[in-house]
Amino acid sequence: MINFKDVVERSSPEKANSIITIEGNPVWDYKATGFTVFLISEDPWVGSEDEHVTLGELKSYIVSNEIPFDEVKFATEADKEVLKSVKWESMELNFSH
Helix, strand or coil: CCCHHHHHHHCCHHHHHCEEEECCEECCEEEEECCEEEEECCCCCCCCCCCCCEHHHHHHHHHHCCCCCCCCEEEECCCCCECCEEEEECCEEEEEC
């Protein structure tokens, strides 16, 4: 499971603009159910191709939904598969299965 509290604590202020990806595919939307945030990166609708979720945006969303950073889980919206690892690649935060 991804420890989002650790990701936030290790990130510098400039990393807030990092784009969130799932195995290299940019995340363009998200939604929460309970303490799970479903990330949407597949089948973008027309006009969303230029929309990218940033670390700062995701962090704000989690805070506004009152989800503790140490309890949030991430999954893909399409198949509800839990994302288990994360790694920085330049200005991308890449989530993977």
